[in-house]
Amino acid sequence: MKRPEPVQIVKQRRDVALRALVSGVPYIQYLGMKFDRRGDELTGVLPFDEKLIGNPLLPALHGGVTAAFLEVTAMITLSWSYLWEDIENGNLDFDPVEGMRLPRLPKTVDFSVDYLRSGLPRDAYARAHVNRSGRRYASVHVEGWQDKRTKLFAQATGHFVMPQRR
Amino acid sequence: MTDRLKIARQFIEAIPHSRDLGMTLTDMEDGVAVITMPYDERLIGDPETGVISGGAVSAVMDTCCGAAVMSHPANMGGTATIDLRIDYMRAATPGQTITARAVCYHVTRSVAFVRATATDDDADNPVATATGAFTVEGK
Numbered sequence: 001m002k003r004p005e006p007v008q009i010v011k012q013r014r015d016v017a018l019r020a021l022v023s024g025v026p027y028i029q030y031l032g033m034k035f036d037r038r039g040d041e042l043t044g045v046l047p048f049d050e051k052l053i054g055n056p057l058l059p060a061l062h063g064g065v066t067a068a069f070l071e072v073t074a075m076i077t078l079s080w081s082y083l084w085e086d087i088e089n090g091n092l093d094f095d096p097v098e099g100m101r102l103p104r105l106p107k108t109v110d111f112s113v114d115y116l117r118s119g120l121p122r123d124a125y126a127r128a129h130v131n132r133s134g135r136r137y138a139s140v141h142v143e144g145w146q147d148k149r150t151k152l153f154a155q156a157t158g159h160f161v162m163p164q165r166r
Numbered sequence: 167m168t169d170r171l172k173i174a175r176q177f178i179e180a181i182p183h184s185r186d187l188g189m190t191l192t193d194m195e196d197g198v199a200v201i202t203m204p205y206d207e208r209l210i211g212d213p214e215t216g217v218i219s220g221g222a223v224s225a226v227m228d229t230c231c232g233a234a235v236m237s238h239p240a241n242m243g244g245t246a247t248i249d250l251r252i253d254y255m256r257a258a259t260p261g262q263t264i265t266a267r268a269v270c271y272h273v274t275r276s277v278a279f280v281r282a283t284a285t286d287d288d289a290d291n292p293v294a295t296a297t298g299a300f301t302v303e304g305k
Binding site: 027050053055056065069111 | 180210211213
């Protein structure tokens, strides 16, 4: 039997892949979004910032920010699940300094957001579930919450066109 | 510029997120609103092409739909999004301003129904369309 790889090697490869996926996109940096990873499970994190406010009187997060946060989480999670096997098998060009050259992100076809309650002026979290990912299309559901995991402030479903392998 | 448009413009420009993205209300009357958002490198979703992220298009669509609801004579106060669906038809051309135009086409006592279109310089060829339901504040 093959010996399992040392844990640091496995973790580093996963983290480099995730960083390559996320850090190259200016809009994700603009929103201030981050991704937490536990094994293959990703959680999108949106730390609160004044510039994300849409209703200064309440105050509440901008509906467009909520939509964008859920869409980015859905898109990154979809891309991540599609790359997972290749990351695990070391099939992607990998360099701890240079990072990784990854395929393009999936393209959103449509995205439908269900606003359940107003987004409070504090950190938000989101997790996406890939309903189906085929060769060309994918369907993804995503849930967003703030203080309580079971008390969603928004959820969404979107369809995506998968990138072509290079 | 009418006083109403001036007040509405100040209202939109007081929204921190809209202000941060440089959104400008250029027209607003009887359930119709037009908002522009200039191209900005911070909004890039595809670094290889410089195309802005769908999320940024969502933000201008949501703001514009809300403005259309608020400009409708049957709605007295503010509004909140109940649901918003966006269809992305094509990539916005890098460097070009996005113009969103929303029409609040039906209002009941509690719900406002809105349709919106986003275009770049090629105004005949939409970048995205949206449909949404918004809350109506009581009389």
